Amino acid sequence: MRVIVIAVLIGLVGIVAVTQSLFVVDETEQVIILRFGEVRNVHTVPGLYTKAPFTDTVSVYDKRILRIDAPPVAMPDKDKQNLVIDSYARYKIVDPIRFRQTLRSEQEARSRLGDIVTSILRDEVALRERSEIIGAKPVLDAAGNPVVGEDGLPQIEGTNTRSEILEQVLRRVKERVAGQNFGIQVIDVRLKRADFPDSVTASIYTRMRAERNRIATRFRAQGDEQDLQIRADANKRRDIILAEADRKSSELRGSGEAEAIRVLAAAHNQDPEFFAFLRSLETYKTIISQHDILVLSTEADIFEFLQGPGQAAPSSSGK
Amino acid sequence: MYQPGGSRQPEVDLEQIIGRIRQNFRRSTGNLGGSGVVLAALAIIGVVAAIWAATGIYTISPGEAAALRFFGAVQGDPVDQDGLHWWWPAPVGKRDVVLVTQTRSMQLGFRSTPTGARTPFPTEALMISGDLNIVDVQMVVQYDIKSLVDFLFRVDDPGEPARGVPPGQPDGETLKDAAEAALRLVVGQRSIDDVLTEDRQGVEAAAKTRLQEILDIAQTGINIQTIQLQDVKAPEEVRDAFDDVLRARQERDTKINQARAYENDIIPRAQGDSERIKREAEAFAQTRVERAQGEAGRFKAVLREYRSAREVTRRRLYLEAVEQIMAGSTKIIVSPDAESVLVLGGGGTVTPVPLGPKP
Numbered sequence: 089m090r091v092i093v094i095a096v097l098i099g100l101v102g103i104v105a106v107t108q109s110l111f112v113v114d115e116t117e118q119v120i121i122l123r124f125g126e127v128r129n130v131h132t133v134p135g136l137y138t139k140a141p142f143t144d145t146v147s148v149y150d151k152r153i154l155r156i157d158a159p160p161v162a163m164p165d166k167d168k169q170n171l172v173i174d175s176y177a178r179y180k181i182v183d184p185i186r187f188r189q190t191l192r193s194e195q196e197a198r199s200r201l202g203d204i205v206t207s208i209l210r211d212e213v214a215l216r217e218r219s220e221i222i223g224a225k226p227v228l229d230a231a232g233n234p235v236v237g238e239d240g241l242p243q244i245e246g247t248n249t250r251s252e253i254l255e256q257v258l259r260r261v262k263e264r265v266a267g268q269n270f271g272i273q274v275i276d277v278r279l280k281r282a283d284f285p286d287s288v289t290a291s292i293y294t295r296m297r298a299e300r301n302r303i304a305t306r307f308r309a310q311g312d313e314q315d316l317q318i319r320a321d322a323n324k325r326r327d328i329i330l331a332e333a334d335r336k337s338s339e340l341r342g343s344g345e346a347e348a349i350r351v352l353a354a355a356h357n358q359d360p361e362f363f364a365f366l367r368s369l370e371t372y373k374t375i376i377s378q379h380d381i382l383v384l385s386t387e388a389d390i391f392e393f394l395q396g397p398g399q400a401a402p403s404s405s406g407k
Numbered sequence: 408m409y410q411p412g413g414s415r416q417p418e419v420d421l422e423q424i425i426g427r428i429r430q431n432f433r434r435s436t437g438n439l440g441g442s443g444v445v446l447a448a449l450a451i452i453g454v455v456a457a458i459w460a461a462t463g464i465y466t467i468s469p470g471e472a473a474a475l476r477f478f479g480a481v482q483g484d485p486v487d488q489d490g491l492h493w494w495w496p497a498p499v500g501k502r503d504v505v506l507v508t509q510t511r512s513m514q515l516g517f518r519s520t521p522t523g524a525r526t527p528f529p530t531e532a533l534m535i536s537g538d539l540n541i542v543d544v545q546m547v548v549q550y551d552i553k554s555l556v557d558f559l560f561r562v563d564d565p566g567e568p569a570r571g572v573p574p575g576q577p578d579g580e581t582l583k584d585a586a587e588a589a590l591r592l593v594v595g596q597r598s599i600d601d602v603l604t605e606d607r608q609g610v611e612a613a614a615k616t617r618l619q620e621i622l623d624i625a626q627t628g629i630n631i632q633t634i635q636l637q638d639v640k641a642p643e644e645v646r647d648a649f650d651d652v653l654r655a656r657q658e659r660d661t662k663i664n665q666a667r668a669y670e671n672d673i674i675p676r677a678q679g680d681s682e683r684i685k686r687e688a689e690a691f692a693q694t695r696v697e698r699a700q701g702e703a704g705r706f707k708a709v710l711r712e713y714r715s716a717r718e719v720t721r722r723r724l725y726l727e728a729v730e731q732i733m734a735g736s737t738k739i740i741v742s743p744d745a746e747s748v749l750v751l752g753g754g755g756t757v758t759p760v761p762l763g764p765k766p
Contacts, residue, residue, distance in 0.1 A: 091444060091445075092444065095448070112478050112479040112498070113479050113480075114476070114479035115476060115479055115480060115481045115560040116560050116563075116575075117479070133480070134476075134478070134479040134480035134481070135478050135479060135480045136478035136479075150563055152560065152561055152562050152563040153561060153562045153563065153625055153626060154563050155563060155564065155565075155580060155581060155584070157580070157584070176584050176588075178624075178625050218539070219537075219539075222535055222536075222537060222539065222595040223537060223592060223595035223596045224536075224537025224538065224595060224596050224597065224598070239600070239652075241538065241598075242538075243598070244537045244538050244597075244598050245596075246537060246595075246596025246597060247596065250592055250595060251592070275624060275625065276621070276624050276625060278584070278585070278588040278621065279588060279591070279592075280584055280587045280588050280591070281534070281587065281591060282535065282591070282595070283533070283534070283535060284535065284541070289541070292539075292540070292541055293541070293642065293644045293645050296540050296541070296641075296645045296648065297645050297648040299540075300645065300648035300649055300651065300652050301648060301651070303652045303655070304648075304651045304652045304654070304655035305655070306655075307652065307655035307656050307658070307659045308655050308658055308659060310659050311655075311658055311659030311660075311661070311662035311663065312662065314659070314662060314663045314666060315662040315663065315665065315666040316666075317666075318663065318666035318667060318669070318670055319666050319669055319670070321670070322666075322669060322670035322673055322674060323673070325674055325677070326673050326674060326676075326677035329674075329677040329678055329680075329681045330677055330680060330681060330684070332681065333680065333681035333682075333684040333685055334684060336684070336685050336688065337684045337685060337687065337688030338688070339688075340685070340688035340689050340691070340692045341688050341691050341692055341695075343692060344688075344691055344692020344693065344694075344695040344696055345692070345695055347692070347695070347696045347699070348695040348696050348698065348699030348700075349699070351696065351699040351700050351703045352699045352702060352703050352706075354703065355702075355703030355704075355706045355707050355710075356703075356706060358706075358707065358710055359710050359713075359714075362710055362713055363706065365721065365724075365725075366706070366709065366724065369724060369725065369728035370728075372728060372732055373728055373731055373732055376732045376736070377736070378734075378735040378736050379736070380736055380737075381736070381737040381738075381739060382733060382736055382737070382738045382739065383738075383739045383741060384738060384739065384740045384741070385740075385741060385742070385743055386740055386741065386742045386743070387742075387743060390726075390729050390733075391740070
């Protein structure tokens with residue numbers, strides 16, 4: 089029995105000793121070993137480590153990239169117009185001892201670093217125009233006037249100004265943090281949002297609506313314009329085509345008639361007197377119809393023989 | 408499957424484990440001189456150790472990879488060979504088996520329920536375009552894991568329980584922050600019309616590039632596969648005005664099309680008319696000439712005969728004409744000295760008509 093008791097005791101002591109003197113540093117961690125508050129050692133490489141039991145305590149710090157989400161803040165831009173800027177930053181603890189001395193906890197780091205980022209952002213935003221923060225500028229032509237698109241709105245082109253502002257902010261945040269020697273490294277600063285304050289949203293919507301109404305009106309007017317233009321043009325072309333056809337027609341008819349006159353005149357000129365005779369007879373036939381009443385003289389040539397047979401040739405005397 | 412020297416990837420080899428235990432067992436029992444109690448205790452320890460060792464067996468299914476830690480330290484690249492594997496169980500080792508090739512997705516600007524209904528998320532969706540308009544953008548980010556070690560151990564994140572992202576994985580808030588930053592940056596460089604209609608693909612491509620950049624700076628191990636814009640529209644408050652622009656554009660195009668149709672209707676007709684008029688004129692001219700030639704020919708022929716017998720022909724032509732003219736008509740034949748005439752009408756009537764004074 090004594091053996092068992094001793095074995096169990098040894099076992100218990102052994103377990104306590106092992107848990108007190110061995111500890112694991114995880115891939116995501118770095119630790120400071122403190123003896124009565126005094127730094128004894130720092131481990132940033134993961135693995136199994138030993139410490140003095142009971143007297144040494146392990147203080148764990150994150151080795152991963154940590155996130156700071158600053159609350160949205162209204163900041164005036166160069167034109168004193170407010171923009172709501174929602175930013176975030178990423179950092180990591182690179183010197184746990186300095187971190188422990190200056191910031192102590194991640195919570196403190198979040199608040200201090202958040203303040204630094206916000207204040208530097210505020211400085212930078214105050215120097216910039218809103219379009220630079222949003223990231224586009226109007227397209228200008230060679231004369232420096234804004235280029236207007238099909239819809240009547242000024243055209244814009246994207247710029248990298250927002251990224252440039254953020255690079256500048258990151259550079260300044262890094263400088264400030266290095267100056268304070270917090271034991272951290274700032275990795276990235278980004279704008280999650282740059283929005284209009286809620287108070288101006290209504291007026292933005294009013295402007296958008298007015299702008300769209302203008303575009304719609306313009307489109308409709310363009311429709312009418314094109315409609316009238318195309319129809320007028322079509323009518324003009326039709327009239328020209330027809331007028332040209334008429335001209336051609338008159339010319340053709342004229343030349344046909346001319347040819348006809350020439351041909352007839354050439355024939356008739358062979359004996360104008362006979363033509364006059366023959367043609368007169370034709371005319372009489374045409375102009376005197378059966379319904380006309382003819383008043384004739386008894387002395388008319390046609391009745392020459394009505395009153396007598398007359399004399400045969402050679403006598404040619406008649407009444 | 409056993410890899411010699413591969414201590415970081417021990418394969419399951421029960422025989423070897425049992426052999427080792429037996430060996431230790433023999434050595435211990437030898438040292439302690441064969442006490443029965445010690446023997447029993449060692450046997451219990453041995454069984455416990457064997458059970459503990461057996462919990463280190465795990466499987467890798469297709470698409471999965473396991474990141475292995477030994478006393479907290481990552482051991483080389485993750486294991487991605489399918490099949491049975493063994494790794495030190497806790498508290499010595501740790502293993503994280505994750506589906507790495509699976510496409511995961513994140514919604515921004517809306518959330519869809521399992522039934523497919525969509526709830527808009529205006530705070531995420533509303534953003535400023537480059538021309539200082541407000542636009543409502545909903546998108547889906549699809550991603551997978553390109554570096555499991557980075558994904559698991561390099562970035563802290565509160566996670567997003569609603570999407571099933573546990574704390575510590577960067578596809579929670581980190582991915583969301585980055586996606587919002589990237590999308591807003593890209594939309595801020597474009598006009599609202601580009602974002603709404605004309606340059607959606609440009610927005611998707613640019614946002615993808617930006618997002619990957621941001622994620623790589625933060626060492627997240629996430630690979631963005633695609634960014635797909637879903638509903639992109641004008642904000643609710645002004646949507647009718649935007650719709651009216653679309654309508655106006657349609658109306659304009661319709662008007663233009665109708666005008667073109669009119670043009671296409673009348674121009675060919677006019678050309679047809681023109682051809683008709685010209686043909687008619689040609690026909691007229693030609694007939695005129697033909698007739699004239701015919702008449703001229705006839706005149707010449709008659710003239711030829713007339714010349715051979717002038718007097719009689721002339722007389723005959725005259726009489727024939729008179730005959731034709733006077734054949735059926737009413738005739739009043741008066742002596743130049745008469746003072747009245749009798750008109751012999753049709754139906755045997757006789758009407759005396761006084762003559763006026765002679766001119």
